[in-house]
Amino acid sequence: MSKRLTSTLLLFAVFIGFFIWGTSMLVSQFSSHTKDGESIVYAILILGCSFAALYAILILPRKK
Numbered sequence: 001m002s003k004r005l006t007s008t009l010l011l012f013a014v015f016i017g018f019f020i021w022g023t024s025m026l027v028s029q030f031s032s033h034t035k036d037g038e039s040i041v042y043a044i045l046i047l048g049c050s051f052a053a054l055y056a057i058l059i060l061p062r063k064k
Helices: 003-031 037-058
Strands: none
Touching: 003 037
16 A cells, blocks of 8 residues: 555544544533533644644645
8 A cells, every 4th residue: 555545544544533432522511411621621622633634635746
């Protein structure tokens, strides 16, 4: 397997994993009666990391 394909698959896995993790944390905080500000900020940071991985996927060099 080429390095380009491996890096694309790993970045996509990071994007999907962090996106699901951050979204589930955010939804659980807004659905509970006790809202913890620290957990909300942490969930937003995780979502930011997932979007950084998506951006890295989009700027990978493509075949011409």
